[in-house]
Amino acid sequence: xxxxxxxLIPAAxxxxxxxxxxxxxxxxxxxxxxxxxxxxxxxxxxxxxxDLHHVVARDRYIAHTHxxxxxxxxxxxxxxxxxxxxxxxxxxxxxxxxxAGLTMLVGTLFVARRRLEPPARLSKGAWQRLPKSLMAxxxxxxxxxxxxxxxxxxxxxxxLTTLVLGVLVGWGLLELVVGMGWGGPMKxxxxxxxxxxxxxxxxxxxxxxxxxRHPGSRSTALLPLDLDSEQAPGSxxxxxxxxxDEFGWQQLLGxxxxxxxGRCEAACPAHAxxxxxxxKKLIQDMxxxxxxxxxxxxxxxxxxxxxxxxxxxxPGERIVPQxxxxxxxxxxxxxxxxxEECPMMIEHxxxxxxxxxxxxxxxxxxxxxxxxxxxxxxxxxxxxGFDNASxxxxxxDLELPRIRERPEGVDVLLWLGDGAFDMRNxxxxxxxxxxxxxAGVDFAVVGEEERDSGDLARRLGDEATFQQLARQNIATLxxxxxxxxxxxxxxxxxxxxxxxxxxxxxxxxxxxxGLLAELIDEQRLQLAPAASGSSLTWHDPxxxxxxxxxxEAPRRVLRALGMEVREMARSGHRSxxxxxxxxxxxxxxxxxxxxxxxxxxxxxxxxxEVVAVGCPQCTAMLEGVVEPGxxxxxxxxxxxxxxxxxxxxxxxxxxxxxxxxx
Amino acid sequence: MTSPEVRVLxxxxxxxxxxxxxxxxxxxxxxxxxxxxAGEGVTLLHAGxxxxxxxxxxxxxxxxxxxxxxxxxxxxxxxxxxxxxxxATSLLAExxxxxxxxxxxxxxxxxxxEGSGLLPxxxxxxLGWNLVAGVAAIEHCDSESATILQALPQGQRRRLSVRLxxxxxxxxxxxxxxxxxHGPARRGQIRVIEPxxxxxxxxxxxxxxxxxxxxxxxxxxxxxVKGGSARERMRAAASTGGGGxxxxxxxxxxxxxxxxxxxxxxxxxxxx
Numbered sequence: 001x002x003x004x005x006x007x008l009i010p011a012a013x014x015x016x017x018x019x020x021x022x023x024x025x026x027x028x029x030x031x032x033x034x035x036x037x038x039x040x041x042x043x044x045x046x047x048x049x050x051d052l053h054h055v056v057a058r059d060r061y062i063a064h065t066h067x068x069x070x071x072x073x074x075x076x077x078x079x080x081x082x083x084x085x086x087x088x089x090x091x092x093x094x095x096x097x098x099x100a101g102l103t104m105l106v107g108t109l110f111v112a113r114r115r116l117e118p119p120a121r122l123s124k125g126a127w128q129r130l131p132k133s134l135m136a137x138x139x140x141x142x143x144x145x146x147x148x149x150x151x152x153x154x155x156x157x158x159x160l161t162t163l164v165l166g167v168l169v170g171w172g173l174l175e176l177v178v179g180m181g182w183g184g185p186m187k188x189x190x191x192x193x194x195x196x197x198x199x200x201x202x203x204x205x206x207x208x209x210x211x212x213r214h215p216g217s218r219s220t221a222l223l224p225l226d227l228d229s230e231q232a233p234g235s236x237x238x239x240x241x242x243x244x245d246e247f248g249w250q251q252l253l254g255x256x257x258x259x260x261x262g263r264c265e266a267a268c269p270a271h272a273x274x275x276x277x278x279x280k281k282l283i284q285d286m287x288x289x290x291x292x293x294x295x296x297x298x299x300x301x302x303x304x305x306x307x308x309x310x311x312x313x314x315p316g317e318r319i320v321p322q323x324x325x326x327x328x329x330x331x332x333x334x335x336x337x338x339x340e341e342c343p344m345m346i347e348h349x350x351x352x353x354x355x356x357x358x359x360x361x362x363x364x365x366x367x368x369x370x371x372x373x374x375x376x377x378x379x380x381x382x383x384x385g386f387d388n389a390s391x392x393x394x395x396x397d398l399e400l401p402r403i404r405e406r407p408e409g410v411d412v413l414l415w416l417g418d419g420a421f422d423m424r425n426x427x428x429x430x431x432x433x434x435x436x437x438x439a440g441v442d443f444a445v446v447g448e449e450e451r452d453s454g455d456l457a458r459r460l461g462d463e464a465t466f467q468q469l470a471r472q473n474i475a476t477l478x479x480x481x482x483x484x485x486x487x488x489x490x491x492x493x494x495x496x497x498x499x500x501x502x503x504x505x506x507x508x509x510x511x512x513x514g515l516l517a518e519l520i521d522e523q524r525l526q527l528a529p530a531a532s533g534s535s536l537t538w539h540d541p542x543x544x545x546x547x548x549x550x551x552e553a554p555r556r557v558l559r560a561l562g563m564e565v566r567e568m569a570r571s572g573h574r575s576x577x578x579x580x581x582x583x584x585x586x587x588x589x590x591x592x593x594x595x596x597x598x599x600x601x602x603x604x605x606x607x608x609e610v611v612a613v614g615c616p617q618c619t620a621m622l623e624g625v626v627e628p629g630x631x632x633x634x635x636x637x638x639x640x641x642x643x644x645x646x647x648x649x650x651x652x653x654x655x656x657x658x659x660x661x662x
Numbered sequence: 663m664t665s666p667e668v669r670v671l672x673x674x675x676x677x678x679x680x681x682x683x684x685x686x687x688x689x690x691x692x693x694x695x696x697x698x699x700a701g702e703g704v705t706l707l708h709a710g711x712x713x714x715x716x717x718x719x720x721x722x723x724x725x726x727x728x729x730x731x732x733x734x735x736x737x738x739x740x741x742x743x744x745x746x747x748x749x750a751t752s753l754l755a756e757x758x759x760x761x762x763x764x765x766x767x768x769x770x771x772x773x774x775x776e777g778s779g780l781l782p783x784x785x786x787x788x789l790g791w792n793l794v795a796g797v798a799a800i801e802h803c804d805s806e807s808a809t810i811l812q813a814l815p816q817g818q819r820r821r822l823s824v825r826l827x828x829x830x831x832x833x834x835x836x837x838x839x840x841x842x843x844h845g846p847a848r849r850g851q852i853r854v855i856e857p858x859x860x861x862x863x864x865x866x867x868x869x870x871x872x873x874x875x876x877x878x879x880x881x882x883x884x885x886x887v888k889g890g891s892a893r894e895r896m897r898a899a900a901s902t903g904g905g906g907x908x909x910x911x912x913x914x915x916x917x918x919x920x921x922x923x924x925x926x927x928x929x930x931x932x933x934x
Contacts, residue, residue, distance in 0.1 A: 227844075239845050364725045364843035371841040379677040379684055387679050464844040 004166050005084040005144065012173035019181025020190055026290055027256065029315050030249030033200070040197035043207050047196045051205045056343045059263070065110040069134060070189070072104025073176065076141045083148070094148035101142035108134040121262025123280070125299025130175070130185045137172020140165055183291075191257040192344050199345060200250040220336065220547040221498040222353055225463040240357025240461060244289030244323075245315040251351060255286040257344045260300055264338030264348060269577045269599075270331040270584070274592025276303040277331035279338040279348045282324065286351065289313035289323050303328055304592070319355060320363075329355050330367055331589040334459050334582030335542040340573055356461030367587040370460050377465050381451035381472075383586075386421045389448045394426035398433055403444040409481030412436070412443035412515070415496065417489030418452050419616030424623065425488075428616070431640035432488055432512055438643050439524040441515075443486070449476045455491040458499070459582040467503065470495075474505035484508040486515045488636060490543035490615045491581075498548070511544055513554035513614050513635055520560045526644040527561060535564040536638075537608040537630070539599065539622065540575035541615035554614055554635055561642050566606040576602060580617035600625040612638060666803055666826070668700040669707050669761065671754065671768035671781075672739070674716045685719035688769025690839035692832040693720050696767050697840070699800055701731025706739040707757065709750035712854045717741070721850025722842030737850035744857060749866040751781060753857060755788040764826040765803065770796065770833060776869070779831075786829045794824055796833040 057063045079097040082088050112131035118124065143165055146152040179186040202208045203219035225239060241247055247255075264279035265271055271278050284298050294312030302308045306325070313323030320326050329352055338348045359365045366374060376385035392400065403413055414436070419425030436443055454469035473496075485507050487493050497509035510518075519525050538558060544550050551572050558565045570576040579585065579595025600622055603611040611630045613619050623632045670693050675686030696704045706720055717739060724737030740761075742753045758766060771779030786793035798813035805826070812820040813833040824830075911922060927933040 360841075361843055362725065362845040364722070364727075364841035364846070366841055374841075379682055380680045385679060462844070 012177040016177040016181040027249050027253045029245040030247045030252040033248050035198045044197040047205045065107050068103050068107025072100050075100035094145045098145035101138050104138035108138050121266045123260035123300035127185050133175035136168045140168035188259045195254050195257040224502045239361040241354040242358045252290050254346045255283050258283045263341040267337035267341045269595045273595045274304045275331040275589050276305050277328050285324050327589045330587040333577045333584040335577035336546045340546050360461035369586040374462050377457050382418050383456050384421050391420045392447050401444040402447050403480045406444050410442050410444045411483045413482035413485045414443050414445045415485050415487035417492040425616040428634040428636050432636040434640045439519045453492040453495040455495045470503045486510045488512040490541040494543040494547050516557045517553040527642040528644050530562040535608045536610035536612050537566045537606045538612050542577050566608050568602040578618040578621035580621040596621040600629050603630050667763050668696045668704050669763040669766045670696045672706050672708050672720045673772040674714050675773040683716040686773045691836045692767040694839040698730050702734040709742040709753050711746050712743050718847040719842045722847030724846045725843050739852045741854045751784045766829045770831045782829050782831050792824050792828040794830045797830045798835040
């Protein structure tokens, strides 16, 4: 038996290493990017144990199971090499090996239990085989250790038991060691470890936050496309990603790390709405594209309305539409729920935007209304095609100070965003102005010189228009002096604060919830207590919450209003998108239901009378849901309603109280 | 169907809201019609300022659309360099005569400058080519002739058979232009052709004396609806107005026809 293992284990390691080398070659088909090999590998364990843990631990069952199974496996494998290959045979080592095998066996039983009636989000197929393979390996290792530890007499092993044990261990080694390199379920261990070591966004890990590209952020800013170099004369390189081998190699590595746990699928609003997008399937499609083949072997939930086996790809072939239909890419709201959930730190949104970039910049295939919005952005600086000079029409009677009339500078520069053209959002803006005036905030607006932040253009893949708008806005802002920017649009908040730094615009940007919370903390607002018993719920905008980690400020404001804040089933970092982000409201891919209806259902279930929002898109989407349902009110409107107005103030202070809900 | 050599005359447009220069919307439709018809056989032609960046918009339309002919990787635009105030007619006519194009498409009128819509007529006259105004679709085209659908008011269409070479102006009823993409727009090749000494760009003398000002919206004639029934009001609202008062004259000799036209223009006080 010992001799058998001393041959089997090295053989499995060598074959597995060959497979791993082949895997690395598959990843390296992607666009090159330099990494520090040694540093990455040294950082990997800590990233796994610390940064990954908080994501994995959201599913406690599998987190504990994984600790036992993976921990047991790593220990058993290491000890088996020491004992059987290096020949260090003694009772202590044998006991440890037995213990590792036992730990793994216990974990394996829980894996098997989950796989008895697996949740719909899990992929089946080869993954159903995994618990059996794990069991074969752990049981084999446990039994092999028994005679060495003296628990069973040395000679008790008959030829038959040796044969059975050999088959068990061999099977286990084949799945766990050979399969780790060559593919199959255990590929995730090798690819996942490498992905952690060489992640394209190292800022996501605590060991590098504060250095690098996006200091202090959750690394949610899209990475800029270098338009000049990609357009160099004679360059055949197209912009964005058309073929799997045009992804960065780290992205391909990331796709390959997927464990098909389907947490992204469960979180994806487009998937829930019956639109043809499933983030898990998308990542698997990218793996298929990288390795070549068809999606016939995919054993998870397909894209709604499509059957598996009809699409396929290869590294050098177009992704759309052979491998992925364009509707799949345009269904995404870029809400990042999938990225937030992914225990393997895969960047789904980056991949989708990369592919959209090609469709828009090279193929001219943006869905119709999206293309119109892009043309409008180029011609009029706003997606609606409005005269940009009318950006302040809603405030004709408010005599808003312009920043150009305040060369000495102001505390707050109020960034209006494109909600300034929307009558609903104009009410929010007026409320915000009322509150800021009541608190005596020193503020001014950019007014006619303000352009769209470029959020929509960028999410639709039009990096050229985005960069143009960004540069123009940065040039405008550079003329003026202000301490910080405040906006009631989380998309502007994110883009100005997180994405403009790549183009030389560094600002302190606040969402209006942050400003309101600050004014309340400093007791600069006199608020009347709310009617007792009134309740509301807060809808976290994706670009405020998940993108920028601001969950607390709006809740602090709402609590200060004296109303009961109820939480929806999906809130905080797991908040469900309203359906309006990423241009999805324009691309409008048909589904079985609307995302905003589902979100309003979440709000209705809390029984709250008001759903408080903090984003013009969310307001529009949620107000578009048919009644009955809670009233949709912006944070600024709620605060303005609760203001205790002193008589000498201007007429605008009265207005929110006069508003009658429609 | 052998795809013919198609030229599209494109001009720099003016956005109706922002006034920013960009593509002219009718010219973009002409480019779309040409690309859908001839794919790689399309060359754009413009006479004007070589530094005009708005022309890149048209080159951005040179990308594949499923189900339509391939357009190749790089769009081509020939630019006849001349000052913006000059008269483009002779330059364009010379270029077209030598280029050997058989079908020339363009919009009905430009969005800046005179915008009289006369250029295609002047070109056709100078070249001795056929001219079709207000094209909604080209149904068939070979090296000899084309079958064209002409747009008439209220959605009516007239099918015409035209012998090539021919200049056709594209109506707003034609299919909407495809999206202009950044990649092909930047890749597209603009070939600047300096005018030959002999060609001598004619400076547009009368134009120098004109005063340009933004157009005002013309007041609309009120339609007084006298009919009582809802149906009549609906019909009145849906009708395009005018009409009814004209006369149809046919089989007149040219002299008599010209007299009729002059009489009409005098009655409308266009001629005095």
